[in-house]
Amino acid sequence: MKRFALxxxxxxxxxxxxxxxxxxFRVAQxxxxxxxxxxxxxxxxxxANVLATLTVEVACGLSQGDLSLEDxxxxxxxxxxxxxxxxxxxxxxxxxxxxDTGRVTxxxxxxxxxxxxxxxxxxxxxxxxxxxxxxxxxxxxYFRMQPGDVLxxxxxxxxxxxxxxxxxxxWQEDGIFQFxxxxxxxxxxxxxxxxxxxxxxxxxxxxxxPGDDGTVVCARYRKARHxxxxxxxxxxxxxxxxxxxxxxxxxxxxxxxxxxxxxxxARHLDxxxxxxxxxxxxxxxxxGKIRGMDLVTEGILTLTRAAEYLRRGIPPxxxxxxxxxxxxxxxxxxxxxxxGTARNPAHQNTGLPESxxxxxxxxxxxxxxxxxxxxxxxxxxx
Amino acid sequence: xxxxxVCVGSSCHLRGGAKTLKLLHTLINDAGVQGxxxxxxxxxxxxxxxxxxxxxxxxxxxxxxxDRAEDFFRERILPKVRNGVGAGDRLD
Ligand code: FES
Numbered sequence: 001m002k003r004f005a006l007x008x009x010x011x012x013x014x015x016x017x018x019x020x021x022x023x024x025f026r027v028a029q030x031x032x033x034x035x036x037x038x039x040x041x042x043x044x045x046x047x048a049n050v051l052a053t054l055t056v057e058v059a060c061g062l063s064q065g066d067l068s069l070e071d072x073x074x075x076x077x078x079x080x081x082x083x084x085x086x087x088x089x090x091x092x093x094x095x096x097x098x099x100d101t102g103r104v105t106x107x108x109x110x111x112x113x114x115x116x117x118x119x120x121x122x123x124x125x126x127x128x129x130x131x132x133x134x135x136x137x138x139x140x141x142y143f144r145m146q147p148g149d150v151l152x153x154x155x156x157x158x159x160x161x162x163x164x165x166x167x168x169x170x171w172q173e174d175g176i177f178q179f180x181x182x183x184x185x186x187x188x189x190x191x192x193x194x195x196x197x198x199x200x201x202x203x204x205x206x207x208x209x210p211g212d213d214g215t216v217v218c219a220r221y222r223k224a225r226h227x228x229x230x231x232x233x234x235x236x237x238x239x240x241x242x243x244x245x246x247x248x249x250x251x252x253x254x255x256x257x258x259x260x261x262x263x264x265x266a267r268h269l270d271x272x273x274x275x276x277x278x279x280x281x282x283x284x285x286x287x288g289k290i291r292g293m294d295l296v297t298e299g300i301l302t303l304t305r306a307a308e309y310l311r312r313g314i315p316p317x318x319x320x321x322x323x324x325x326x327x328x329x330x331x332x333x334x335x336x337x338x339x340g341t342a343r344n345p346a347h348q349n350t351g352l353p354e355s356x357x358x359x360x361x362x363x364x365x366x367x368x369x370x371x372x373x374x375x376x377x378x379x380x381x382x
Numbered sequence: 383x384x385x386x387x388v389c390v391g392s393s394c395h396l397r398g399g400a401k402t403l404k405l406l407h408t409l410i411n412d413a414g415v416q417g418x419x420x421x422x423x424x425x426x427x428x429x430x431x432x433x434x435x436x437x438x439x440x441x442x443x444x445x446x447x448x449d450r451a452e453d454f455f456r457e458r459i460l461p462k463v464r465n466g467v468g469a470g471d472r473l474d
Contacts, residue, residue, distance in 0.1 A: 275422065285400065
């Protein structure tokens, strides 16, 4: 499980009169790192968009292999089309790789300098040094992020905001730096809010009619939130102590899904199990309350419903044990399922397909849905 | 006090346990004996095969489907209330 996580937020606007942005942005995950690439295609409109998209796609695609960021940049430079007339590349880029450990490598090519907000509030320009890759000057940086730090990447449309209009010289890097100094403390590392504030201010300088495409990407490095979900009695009763100890020994939000499971746990902890009367009216069985647990629900039906909600969406206004469970799961970055595989003979002849009562199947389905939403999910079977 | 616990766990729920619970609640109120009956839900009474299950003063009953709720109330709960005998009451 990753111990740290990134909140990533982006805000984009296009040049006045264009209906497609010439900037592009992509995020890719590897088992131990996240790659964020931002690119500004030369010019604007469709052509610029295609070039920028190509650049970020290549960067993210390559990051899935075993390549270092340096190798990726070299390949990017080698493949970027070059404008014959102006003999400059058709797109610029900023590619940053943030490892789970907080180690960061950054490569910038012809784009505005990346900023770091230390503790989410104090801006610093990331210190870079120049390297020549295939006759081109790349700025690279190797540094560390601490939990709470935010990285801010942005494109020319932000730097030049208001140029020739409200601001004769444009906003400029220093202007952005000062703006961040002034606004970041109140935003407390809220990436979405920070990206919004920057883009809104740029748009204001452009007086609502930007002369260039603009993109802001903010990424906050923070401690990962974990959840552990216990469901079902183990295949044989003598594995119960190990299963419960495993559950109680893990850090994070504690979720219990299953009536029998809840009884077993309450007995183990020697605390009462009460029925949670919040959802008695829903068509799902109600949950319970056990001291120290964040949520106790019925098992199979609730888990199946939660997966269904992820697949099809939660009907508007719906609030039941499954939506409650999803609130907890979606809030976590990493989730461990401890799945007991005992079969309950009573689950036969209920008129429902038997496979839905196989806890393993139900848990795997929910896990797949969660992974699709970027969650890291581990399944442990007992 | 007569102690009634209705299971609303997975198996019992699928066979109408929640409805049974609601019906018993209404029946108890209609009979005006809510002061003498403590009605609670349970997440699993560990005899899922006989679902829906109800425990009356610790005595297990299976197959208490919603359509049987009224008879069940009259045969198993009401007499206990009338006799004034329940768990925790002294018999001597
Ligand atoms: S679910 Fe009712 S007894 Fe198990």
